Amino acid sequence: MLLIACPYCGPRDEVEFHYGGQAHVARPTNAEALSDAEWADYLFLRDNPKGPFRERWVHTAGCRRWFNMLRDTATHRIIAIYKVGEPPP
Amino acid sequence: MYRFSILSLARNALRYHQDWPRLWRSPEPKPAYDVVIVGGGGHGLATAYYLAKEHGIANVAVLEKGWLGGGNTGRNTTIVRSNYLWDESAAIYEHALKLWEGLSAELNFNVMLSQRGVLNLAHNQGDVRESIRRVHANRLNGVDAEWLDTAAVKAFCPILDVSPTARYPVLGATLQRRAGVARHDAVAWGYARAADDRGVDIIQNCEVTGFDIESGCVSGVRTTRGDIRAGKVAIVAAGHNSVLAAMAGVRLPLQSHPLQALVSEPVKPVLDCVVMSNAVHVYVSQSDKGELVMGAGIDAFNSYAQRGSFPIIEHQMAALLELFPSFSRLRMMRSWGGIVDVCPDASPIVGKLPVQGLYLNGGWGTGGFKATPGSGHVFAHTIARDEPHPLAAPFALDRFTSGALIDEHGAAAVAH
Numbered sequence: 001m002l003l004i005a006c007p008y009c010g011p012r013d014e015v016e017f018h019y020g021g022q023a024h025v026a027r028p029t030n031a032e033a034l035s036d037a038e039w040a041d042y043l044f045l046r047d048n049p050k051g052p053f054r055e056r057w058v059h060t061a062g063c064r065r066w067f068n069m070l071r072d073t074a075t076h077r078i079i080a081i082y083k084v085g086e087p088p089p
Numbered sequence: 090m091y092r093f094s095i096l097s098l099a100r101n102a103l104r105y106h107q108d109w110p111r112l113w114r115s116p117e118p119k120p121a122y123d124v125v126i127v128g129g130g131g132h133g134l135a136t137a138y139y140l141a142k143e144h145g146i147a148n149v150a151v152l153e154k155g156w157l158g159g160g161n162t163g164r165n166t167t168i169v170r171s172n173y174l175w176d177e178s179a180a181i182y183e184h185a186l187k188l189w190e191g192l193s194a195e196l197n198f199n200v201m202l203s204q205r206g207v208l209n210l211a212h213n214q215g216d217v218r219e220s221i222r223r224v225h226a227n228r229l230n231g232v233d234a235e236w237l238d239t240a241a242v243k244a245f246c247p248i249l250d251v252s253p254t255a256r257y258p259v260l261g262a263t264l265q266r267r268a269g270v271a272r273h274d275a276v277a278w279g280y281a282r283a284a285d286d287r288g289v290d291i292i293q294n295c296e297v298t299g300f301d302i303e304s305g306c307v308s309g310v311r312t313t314r315g316d317i318r319a320g321k322v323a324i325v326a327a328g329h330n331s332v333l334a335a336m337a338g339v340r341l342p343l344q345s346h347p348l349q350a351l352v353s354e355p356v357k358p359v360l361d362c363v364v365m366s367n368a369v370h371v372y373v374s375q376s377d378k379g380e381l382v383m384g385a386g387i388d389a390f391n392s393y394a395q396r397g398s399f400p401i402i403e404h405q406m407a408a409l410l411e412l413f414p415s416f417s418r419l420r421m422m423r424s425w426g427g428i429v430d431v432c433p434d435a436s437p438i439v440g441k442l443p444v445q446g447l448y449l450n451g452g453w454g455t456g457g458f459k460a461t462p463g464s465g466h467v468f469a470h471t472i473a474r475d476e477p478h479p480l481a482a483p484f485a486l487d488r489f490t491s492g493a494l495i496d497e498h499g500a501a502a503v504a505h
Contacts, residue, residue: 001398040490041340045340073393
């Protein structure tokens with residue numbers, strides 16, 4: 001059970017949020033030039049570390065804004081929360 | 090191998106059950122093996138058993154970082170079925186179900202397969218159409234399937250609330266009569282015992298910490314109990330497949346999530362089949378001890394913590410009471426979580442990895458238990474011959490590049 005400090009609304013219960021998977025995955029700007037393997041890499045391959053993981057969340061039942069979180073997947077400890085566009089810690 | 094029978098039971102009863110032999114040895118790891126299997130769950134042990142039995146490769150070690158069957162094999166809700174929509178899935182799960190049907194006799198170990206029938210409920214017209222479509226697809230693939238209307242569902246499972254005033258009324262269900270449940274621990278123990286009997290070394294408390302790879306070819310594994318050379322290495326580590334593959338420099342299209350289950354206090358027999366519902370999202374059966382065994386969906390976030398969040402359980406209970414209002418006074422006894430590795434198309438990856446001699450059997454996500462015998466059988470073939478078994482070929486890693494996905498999200502009728 002996570003207590004998530006939304007950077008806009010403050011600490012709220014996990015049920016107010018939705019998960020968005022790995023953060024900082026940029027869509028390739030030259031998609032038409034990519035090989036099948038490169039496109040598959042963007043489409044399907046995501047990091048899956050046991051430990052700190054940068055991920056996206058959205059405050060669905062609150063401000064409905066997206067933000068990023070650095071969370072340890074082995075312990076569920078939230079290490080940092082930062083706004084979209086801010087440099088990752 | 091010590092044969093279990095009514096006579097051996099009687100003999101041991103007279104000795105107050107003091108002399109039962111150990112089911113498998115606990116050997117020290119040898120310096121080298123033909124095949125090293127990383128992961129001592131059901132799939133890994135089944136792979137070792139079929140390698141020894143069908144391919145004559147008995148110089149095999151199964152390395153387990155904890156204890157046998159202590160991962161997802163011992164944490165699932167024990168449902169066994171094969172009524173998948175797509176041809177490739179139906180083929181591999183039906184292959185598994187046929188092996189299940191002879192497994193207790195083959196292993197001389199009672200895996201307590203109980204083919205009590207699995208209902209997949211339909212709660213709206215979309216569900217009804219999809220369910221009937223799946224019944225037809227199953228029949229074309231030789232998988233037994235029936236469509237039951239509401240009255241027939243009530244007759245098959247009287248305790249289910251099918252009243253038209255329910256918030257999500259039951260409009261019908263698919264039924265696979267050959268599906269049911271099995272004793273999950275017994276599957277691991279039975280395969281371990283049979284593999285050990287054929288010469289496989291089962292090494293517990295032995296964590297793999299790295300791979301030895303020379304010019305693109307795997308030559309051994311590094312473990313907490315020393316380095317072990319290996320001709321071939323198979324990764325069968327469920328939730329930790331990504332972590333292991335990363336040690337070999339391979340990225341996999343897998344995400345690890347907690348999947349929670351729970352049991353109620355034991356009660357007298359009330360539910361003699363398995364009931365699954367996609368729309369309200371719960372699956373439930375009653376164990377031989379009388380406990381109701383329940384599960385539902387994954388926690389959305391990535392995790393390796395073998396626990397999930399309480400709202401997931403709350404949602405599960407709401408779904409259960411929607412279907413079975415009479416369970417409202419039941420107390421829940423235990424809940425737990427396992428870490429499942431989920432593929433983007435909710436189908437497994439069985440086959441070779443880009444490193445020569447390295448193989449993967451993973452990505453079974455939330456539904457791997459039912460596949461255990463079939464998974465081990467086709468994976469052993471894939472390792473022994475260094476080419477995929479025909480039933481495993483569609484589940485190769487390269488489908489994510491070719492685009493030939495086997496999209497079982499939703500098509501499997503429920504989150505497996």
